[in-house]
Amino acid sequence: MIEKAQTRIPVKLHRNVALIQTEDALLAQELLAHRKLAQEIVGRLADNVLLVRAGRVDAVVQELQRMGHTPQVM
Amino acid sequence: MSSEVAMVWDTHTRHTLNRYDEALLRQVAHNLCKPRNQWPVHELIDRMCAGLTNAAMVDRRLKELPVACRQIMAIIHQSRQTRWSISVLVETLAMLGYDDGLAPVTALLQSGLLLPELAPLGTDPDERSAARSRVKNIESWLTRSDPIPVVLAPPTIAKRAHGEPLPIEFATEANDNPRIFEADGLEWPMRLAVLWQQTLAAPLRKTQQGGFFKRDHERLRGDPLLCAAPTEALAEVPDPGFFTAALAEATGLLRAEGAELHPGDLPGSWQSSPLPTLLVELWNALARVSQWSPVAGADLPEAGAANPYASAYLMAGVLIAQVRDDAWVSPNTIEEWIVTRHPFWRGRKPASIGIATFLLGVAHTMRLLQATKNAEGAWLVRPSPLGRWLLGGADQQPVVATFKQTLLVQPNLEILAYRQGLTPELLARLSKIATWKTLGAACTLQLEPASVYRALEMGESLPSVTQMLEGHGMKAIPTAVLDSLKTWSNKRDRIRIYPAGAIFEFASPAEMNDAIARGLQAVRLTDRLAIVPGENEIDYKHFRLMGTRDYTLPPEKCVEIEPDGVTLSVNLSRSDLLLDMEMLRFAEPTVAPAPTSTSIARPAAQARRYYRVTPATMLTARQQGVTLSYLEHWFVQRSGYSIPAAAQLLFAGPESPTATLKRQFVLHVNELRLADGLQQWPRTRDIITARLGPTALVVDEANITALADRLKEANIAFEIAGQATTSEPEA
Numbered sequence: 001m002i003e004k005a006q007t008r009i010p011v012k013l014h015r016n017v018a019l020i021q022t023e024d025a026l027l028a029q030e031l032l033a034h035r036k037l038a039q040e041i042v043g044r045l046a047d048n049v050l051l052v053r054a055g056r057v058d059a060v061v062q063e064l065q066r067m068g069h070t071p072q073v074m
Numbered sequence: 075m076s077s078e079v080a081m082v083w084d085t086h087t088r089h090t091l092n093r094y095d096e097a098l099l100r101q102v103a104h105n106l107c108k109p110r111n112q113w114p115v116h117e118l119i120d121r122m123c124a125g126l127t128n129a130a131m132v133d134r135r136l137k138e139l140p141v142a143c144r145q146i147m148a149i150i151h152q153s154r155q156t157r158w159s160i161s162v163l164v165e166t167l168a169m170l171g172y173d174d175g176l177a178p179v180t181a182l183l184q185s186g187l188l189l190p191e192l193a194p195l196g197t198d199p200d201e202r203s204a205a206r207s208r209v210k211n212i213e214s215w216l217t218r219s220d221p222i223p224v225v226l227a228p229p230t231i232a233k234r235a236h237g238e239p240l241p242i243e244f245a246t247e248a249n250d251n252p253r254i255f256e257a258d259g260l261e262w263p264m265r266l267a268v269l270w271q272q273t274l275a276a277p278l279r280k281t282q283q284g285g286f287f288k289r290d291h292e293r294l295r296g297d298p299l300l301c302a303a304p305t306e307a308l309a310e311v312p313d314p315g316f317f318t319a320a321l322a323e324a325t326g327l328l329r330a331e332g333a334e335l336h337p338g339d340l341p342g343s344w345q346s347s348p349l350p351t352l353l354v355e356l357w358n359a360l361a362r363v364s365q366w367s368p369v370a371g372a373d374l375p376e377a378g379a380a381n382p383y384a385s386a387y388l389m390a391g392v393l394i395a396q397v398r399d400d401a402w403v404s405p406n407t408i409e410e411w412i413v414t415r416h417p418f419w420r421g422r423k424p425a426s427i428g429i430a431t432f433l434l435g436v437a438h439t440m441r442l443l444q445a446t447k448n449a450e451g452a453w454l455v456r457p458s459p460l461g462r463w464l465l466g467g468a469d470q471q472p473v474v475a476t477f478k479q480t481l482l483v484q485p486n487l488e489i490l491a492y493r494q495g496l497t498p499e500l501l502a503r504l505s506k507i508a509t510w511k512t513l514g515a516a517c518t519l520q521l522e523p524a525s526v527y528r529a530l531e532m533g534e535s536l537p538s539v540t541q542m543l544e545g546h547g548m549k550a551i552p553t554a555v556l557d558s559l560k561t562w563s564n565k566r567d568r569i570r571i572y573p574a575g576a577i578f579e580f581a582s583p584a585e586m587n588d589a590i591a592r593g594l595q596a597v598r599l600t601d602r603l604a605i606v607p608g609e610n611e612i613d614y615k616h617f618r619l620m621g622t623r624d625y626t627l628p629p630e631k632c633v634e635i636e637p638d639g640v641t642l643s644v645n646l647s648r649s650d651l652l653l654d655m656e657m658l659r660f661a662e663p664t665v666a667p668a669p670t671s672t673s674i675a676r677p678a679a680q681a682r683r684y685y686r687v688t689p690a691t692m693l694t695a696r697q698q699g700v701t702l703s704y705l706e707h708w709f710v711q712r713s714g715y716s717i718p719a720a721a722q723l724l725f726a727g728p729e730s731p732t733a734t735l736k737r738q739f740v741l742h743v744n745e746l747r748l749a750d751g752l753q754q755w756p757r758t759r760d761i762i763t764a765r766l767g768p769t770a771l772v773v774d775e776a777n778i779t780a781l782a783d784r785l786k787e788a789n790i791a792f793e794i795a796g797q798a799t800t801s802e803p804e805a
Contacts, residue, residue, distance in 0.1 A: 008618040009585050009592075014577040014651055015609065015624045021599065023568040031569075043655035046600045051651065054625055057573040064569060070527040070562065071569040074607040 018052035019045065020060065020071075037063050082196050083228050084123055089198065090189045090226075091119045095210045106135060106186035122186060132234045135185055142167055142178035147187070147235035149392055150227045152466035155358045157191065160216060160223045162361065165385035169415040170241055176216065179225065183212045187231050190215055191224040236466070242393060244411050246401035247454060252446035256458050257306040259353055259441030259474075260493050260501075264513055265318045267505040268299045270327055270337045274528065278319060278328065278335040284365065285372075286319075294319055294372075299513055308445055308453055309434035312371030317436070320366040324359035344502040349474050350460055352498045353440055357464060360387045360436075368436065369428030382418035389416075390429055394443065394457050395465035402446060402454035405430035437461075483543050485552040487521040500546060506532050507539055521555065526562045536563040575605040576612060577651065592616050603651075620681075621647035629653075633713040639720030640688070641667050642713075646681040656708065660695035660725075661685035692724040702726065738763070739778060741771045748790070758784045 022028040025047035032038050032050070040056045040063070052060050064071045091099060096115060103109055103118050107125035125131050136144050146167055150158060160179060167175030182188040190209060209215050216223050278294075279287040286294060294300060294315035301315045311317060319335070322328040329338040343352040361384040366372055368383070390408055397403050409429035413419045419427055434453055437443050442461030446454050457465060459472040480495020489508050491500075493515060506529040508519035529539060536559060543551050578594070580586040583601040590596060595611050596604035606612055623630070632648035635641075642661060644653060664686040695705075702717075702725060709717040717725075741762075743749050749769050752758045761781050764772040773781050778794070785792040 009589050009616060010581060010620045011585075011589070011617045012579040012621045012647070013617075013619055013623070014579060015622060016574045016626045017572065017577050017605070017651070018625070019572050019575065019577075019599075019605070021570045021572070021597070021605075027568060043652055045603065045651060045655075049599050051655075052571075057571060061571060064571075069569050070523065070530075070566040071571045072566045073531060073571045073573060074575070 016054075018054060018057045018060075020050045020052060022048045022050070024048055031064075034063075034067065037067075080127075080230070083230075084127075086193075086195055086226070087123055087126060087189060087228070088119055090192055091122060091186075093192055093208055095208050098209060098211055102184060102186045105184055107131065126186065126228060126231060129230075129234060132187070132231050135187060136234055139181055139185060139187075140178060141238075142170070142172045142175075143182050143187075144235045144238040145170060145240055146178055147182070147227065147232050148238040148240065149388065151229075151232035151236050152392060152395060153358070153388055154354055154464065154466070155361065156227050156229055156232070157195065158225055158227065158361075159384065160225060162385045162388065163225070165382065165417055166389055168417045169385070169389050169412065171415075180212055180216065183216075183225065187227075189226045189228070191226050195226060240392065240396070242396055242411075244393065244396075244403065244407050246397055246403045247448060248400065249402050249446055249448060249454060252402070252454075255306075255308065255438075255445040256443075257439045257441050258493060259349055259439070259460065260496055261304045261306060261439040262318070262321065262356055262436075263349070263352055263498055263501055264493070264496070264517065265300060265304075265314070266322050266325070266327055267501045268510045268513070269318050269322050270340070271505045271510060272297070272300075273328060273335065273337045277331075277337075280330075280333050280335065282333075299510060302513065304435065304439050305514060307435045307439050309431045311431065311435035312368065313366065313373075316372035317363070317366045320363045321356060321359055323365075324362035325355055340502045344498045346499055348471075349441075349498060350463070350471050353442070353460065354464055356440060357391075357442065360384075367428060368432035369426055382416060386412050386416060386427070386429060387432065390433060390437070391442075391465050394433070394437075394455065394461065397456045399456070399462075402448070402456050404448075404452060404454055405433040406452075408433060478546060479548045481543060481546045482548050483521075483551050483555055485554050487555055487558060489519040489521065489543075491517045491519060493517060495546070500542075503529075503534075503542055506534060507542070521558070523562045523565075526559060527566060530563060530566055536560065572605055572607055575607055576609045578604050578606070578617075579651075580604075589616060623648070623650045625650065629711055631712060631714045633657075633709075635709075635713055635715060635718050636667060638667070639718035640686055640724070642685045642687070644683045644685065646683055649683075653712070656712075657685050659698060659700055660691055660705065661687045662691050687721045687724055689724050689727065692721075692727070696725070696728070737775070739773045739775055740766060741773050741781070743769050743771070745769065755784075755788070757787065 020028075020031065020041075022031065028044065028048045028050055032041060032044070037060065040053050040060050041050045042053050043051045045051055061071055061073060091102075094102065099115060099118060103122050107121055109118065109121060113121065136147065146163055149166060150156070150163075160176070163179050164175035167178055172178065179188065183190060190212070192209070278290045281287060285291070295313065297315055300318055301313075304311060304314060319328070323330070323335060326338055326341055328335040330336075341355070343355045363383070364381045389412055393408050393411060394403070409427060412429055413424065413427050433443060433455055434445065438445055438455065441458055442464060443455040444458045444461075448454050459468070460474070462468045463470065463472055476497060477492075477495035480492045480500075482490040482492075484490065488511075489504070491504065496517075504519055507525060508521045509525045511518040511520050526539070530536075539559060540551065540556065543555075577599070578586070578589065578596060580589065580602045586598070586602055586604055590598075590604065593613065594604070594606070594616070596606045598604050629650065629652070630648050632645045632650075632653065634643045634645070636643060641664065642657070643666075644657070662685060664684045666682070666684050702722070705721070705725060706717050709715060709721075741752075743752070746768050749765065749771055752771060753762050753765060758781065761773060761777045761784065762771045763774055766772060782792055
């Protein structure tokens with residue numbers, strides 16, 4: 001039996017994106033309220049997704065650890 | 075030797091022989107396999123490699139060479155190390171009584187039984203540099219100074235010299251009823267694990283001279299764990315902290331990054347190998363320890379000075395291996411043997427060179443030696459079963475007894491580790507999960523949020539941590555500890571950071587669901603966006619890329635300004651995720667404007683999104699802190715043009731001065747020079763209020779009569795539009 005050929009899904013690819021995904025929107029809001037951290041955030045992609053300035057991930061991780069968080073670096 | 079290792083050596087031998095000059099290659103081939111015909115180079119190399127695996131042929135070649143060649147090959151085999159510096163081999167041969175220690179090494183190189191190290195074993199030398207660094211003859215290669223010549227001894231060849239008698243004699247003693255001391259071999263692995271853990275938090279910094287910076291110097295000299303005397307050492311080891319650091323660097327546990335020593339990945343011998351394998355690695359690394367000596371510790375006379383200890387340690391091992399199972403030898407006898415024959419110390423008569431300290435303090439704690447005391451109370455040593463195997467006297471690796479249940483996890487989050495059950499793998503995992511507090515017969519470690527977080531970041535998981543603690547635990551893990559582990563682990567799941575993720579942007583939620591159904595391993599971010607942590611995991615056969623954007627590159631120009639100056643169109647194939655967020659700060663989405671004669675012509679298939687700048691959006695932007703300079707920069711970056719006047723007008727509105735609407739009379743003249751003249755002539759100059767254009771002048775209503783008079787005076791015809799009143803020139 002010949003399987004029906006699957007069409008390719010059109011997609012736009014964003015490569016090398018640095019972002020933070022939080023458990024909930026409230027935590028994202030808390031991070032945005034932190035002045036030093038907010039400087040490294042360039043935008044909010046969704047309620048719980050924050051875009052990080054390119055090349056500043058290490059600084060963000062350090063700042064989060066300083067705040068007492070234990071971020072999971074994927 | 076496994077087939078994989080044999081393959082590595084075969085490949086490396088071919089690479090090395092390929093870089094020989096042809097004349098040298100033929101000379102070495104003649105010495106090694108004596109070819110009868112003039113074979114082409116590649117065939118000659120094939121025959122030489124085949125010859126090196128032919129035990130009978132290697133035996134014949136070794137037998138033809140001087141006895142010193144066989145003896146040094148026997149020592150190399152005994153050392154379990156295939157890579158040796160020429161200087162160490164020459165010093166070793168000198169201790170055996172051969173004044174010209176270089177000649178046997180040269181003979182072995184010229185016979186192809188030793189290889190010059192032209193590239194690290196297992197690496198492919200750069201073909202482009204091969205021509206430049208071609209070896210023309212062995213003698214000139216041996217005389218180079220940078221890098222220092224190093225030779226490689228294929229294990230299959232060195233093994234053929236095993237059992238060659240060595241010209242070594244020294245006095246041994248019998249001890250009929252000895253009380254034997256044998257260490258567990260864990261002292262230095264534990265200290266290395268502690269140092270590795272400490273450098274995770276703060277790397278060691280080195281000066282240009284190779285010493286440590288003051289802070290790290292004090293740290294290595296004062297740390298309570300690293301500087302405590304080894305539990306089972308029979309002699310005081312000077313500066314044990316520095317020795318641990320030097321050993322860690324030599325084994326690759328710490329790797330140099332510029333001027334700093336950072337913790338490297340734990341080598342394979344720490345992952346699943348038994349303790350003897352790790353001890354072989356540490357023993358071999360001793361030859362590379364140059365920043366510490368058993369007589370002076372870290373206080374070496376000067377940086378870059380000769381290091382005689384590599385050959386001294388090697389010879390000490392060779393001498394110890396000569397001691398029979400029923401005999402003992404004094405460490406001082408070994409030291410004396412070396413000091414009287416080693417070319418570095420010969421004739422100097424130093425008080426001590428530290429070899430006895432090394433044997434009792436380091437080699438004994440590495441479980442290589444057994445020790446006992448003679449009738450006078452002086453220490454005597456002989457090889458332990460592990461030492462006899464390691465030093466080449468036994469074929470079978472001794473089995474080290476292990477006790478799996480060796481941990482006691484206490485409710486206060488402290489782990490008690492009884493060292494008889496510790497293995498390299500357990501040491502490595504404990505070093506990730508908990509912080510070392512004390513070393514001793516029973517070591518203590520502390521479970522802390524930071525240590526557990528570190529372990530999770532290094533690939534452990536909550537189940538793997540609990541499984542390990544339960545598997546090696548003498549009792550069940552207390553509930554409080556389990557709860558703490560769960561809490562810390564869950565806390566880590568609250569924030570995820572993707573340092574370089576690949577985001578898929580789909581046209582619709584349905585397409586995203588389809589992609590995930592087809593096996594895309596992605597995490598949903600929104601109903602149209604999903605992220606994959608690494609690009610390597612993407613199977614592109616299911617996707618048609620409509621656009622790609624790399625966020626490490628500067629933003630692309632993807633915005634076009636419509637002729638009205640307030641409508642902005644975005645080219646979706648070139649835009650990025652930041653653009654929408656940036657534009658929503660000062661514009662609002664809108665529909666595509668109706669095409670007009672001034673509209674920008676673009677391909678019909680080009681997907682676009684439109685935004686419009688309005689007074690309200692600009693007011694919001696100002697309230698949110700957007701500045702005119704930001705907008706100017708943004709328009710240049712995203713459209714390639716400066717901010718349009720209409721947008722600037724809407725943004726600057728509240729700051730603009732009050733606009734005034736008023737009635738004015740405009741005097742139109744036909745020529746530019748007439749307008750210039752009226753503005754300059756003193757009689758009319760004061761009457762002209764402003765100039766609107768090249769030939770248009772503003773006059774106040776009250777001055778119309780005066781203007782008419784002056785124009786008449788200047789003989790210029792004048793009329794008020796829409797009125798009959800005219801004035802004609804007098805002449």
